[in-house]
Structure formats: structure tokens, C-alpha cells
Amino acid sequence: xxxxxxxxxxxxxxxxxxxxxxxxxxxxxxxxxxxxxxxxxxxxxxxxxxxxxxxxxxxxxxxxxxxxxxxxxxxxxxxxxxxxxxxxxxxxxxxxxxxxxxxxxxxxxxxxxx
Amino acid sequence: xxxxxxxxxxxxxxxxxxxxxxxxxxxxxxxxxxxxxxxxxxxxxxxxxxxxxxxxxxxxxxxxxxxxxxxxxxxxxxxxxxxxxxxxxxxxxxxxxxxxxxxxxxxxxxxxxx
Numbered sequence: 589x590x591x592x593x594x595x596x597x598x599x600x601x602x603x604x605x606x607x608x609x610x611x612x613x614x615x616x617x618x619x620x621x622x623x624x625x626x627x628x629x630x631x632x633x634x635x636x637x638x639x640x641x642x643x644x645x646x647x648x649x650x651x652x653x654x655x656x657x658x659x660x661x662x663x664x665x666x667x668x669x670x671x672x673x674x675x676x677x678x679x680x681x682x683x684x685x686x687x688x689x690x691x692x693x694x695x696x697x698x699x700x701x702x
Numbered sequence: 703x704x705x706x707x708x709x710x711x712x713x714x715x716x717x718x719x720x721x722x723x724x725x726x727x728x729x730x731x732x733x734x735x736x737x738x739x740x741x742x743x744x745x746x747x748x749x750x751x752x753x754x755x756x757x758x759x760x761x762x763x764x765x766x767x768x769x770x771x772x773x774x775x776x777x778x779x780x781x782x783x784x785x786x787x788x789x790x791x792x793x794x795x796x797x798x799x800x801x802x803x804x805x806x807x808x809x810x811x812x813x814x815x816x
Binding site: 592619621623628629630631632633636638646678680684689690691693694695696 | 747809
């Protein structure tokens, strides 16, 4: 069964901490994405990557960075967490050349910043 | 840029009744359209997609949607809902060319009442 695995289901951090959210996929997908999901706002794209060491800003990249050192792993980094980054974070992947016809999502990480 | 508007944030419906979840899109170019479903405490999964061809597309779990270019709509329908259809549903759009990320709507929470 194909999988996108996010390292933590729930995470509680303090304001100002550096936070790493990890995502691993086992489908050999080229494309990987980070979205955040907030009630009433739906999913908003933070960053995406179409290849190793490649990254592109999405619609709301401020306060975030990403790392893709290996094809299967895409990390989201909050350099200095703030309370407005409390949210559900969803990682997704898809294969190249499919015009993102089908995204595979992880179960999400609910991050609370206190 | 592409965008989608989901016209209802919440839709309550009785079991075995029909349901329609509405989605309108905005784009100056051709588009691909999608519906994703998120069951409680799970990631999103693809319900159905329109890429080209027949404007009526069928998806999993008895759902279908119709692409209407003149009305820029892609409404999701099911003739008879079950309790297990209770979930959040997201409409999404991407450009019909190139490898661009999906843009999601704000979601519609479908609650099926016994």
C-alpha cells in the first residue's frame, strides 16, 4: 500500500522554537508539497518541490522554509514558531508529468504553538 | 491565476437523500478539476477528476460531478447518501497544461443525519 508518512500526528511547541515537520513517501514520486489546513480557509500551499534540492514558494511561504535532500523526504521548517502558525500541516506527493492528476496525502500533523 | 469557490461551508442532509456540493472555478485558461474527500482524522483522498472528454465524471463511493464550462462549475452529486459519507469535501483546480500545483477551495462539510 502506497504511503505518505508524516513523522508526528500531534506536536506542541513554544513560541520562538525551531520546528521540523518531516514527510516521507515510498512511491518514488518526484513532486512533493506542503499545505496548511485551517478551518474556513481550506488548504493553502506553503512550498513545493519537483526534484531533489529544488523548491518553489507557494502562496504563503512567509515564516517557513523547506529542505529536500533526498527524493523521498521533504521537510518543512519553522525557523521561529509563532502562535499564528498553529495549524494542521499536510504533506502530499505525486508523480512527475501527470499534471498533478492525483495527489497522495499524509494524515497530517496538528501543530500547536503556545 | 486559478481559483475555486465552494458555495456552501456546511451541508446537512438526511441519510438516503440526494446531495449536491457546489463548486465554481475561475480561470482564463483551460483547467483540470478535482474533488477530494477528507474523512475524520485522515488525510485527503481523490474522489474524482475531470481532465478532458466527457463532462460527466464518475468517482468512488457513488459520487459523480459534471463539468460545465459555460457556467464555470463542477458540482459534486450523489443520489443517496450514507452515514459513512460524512466528511469534508474539497474542490480543486489546476491549469490544463504544465505541472502546476492544485489550488483548493475552502471545503464543504457534509453531515449525514440518520
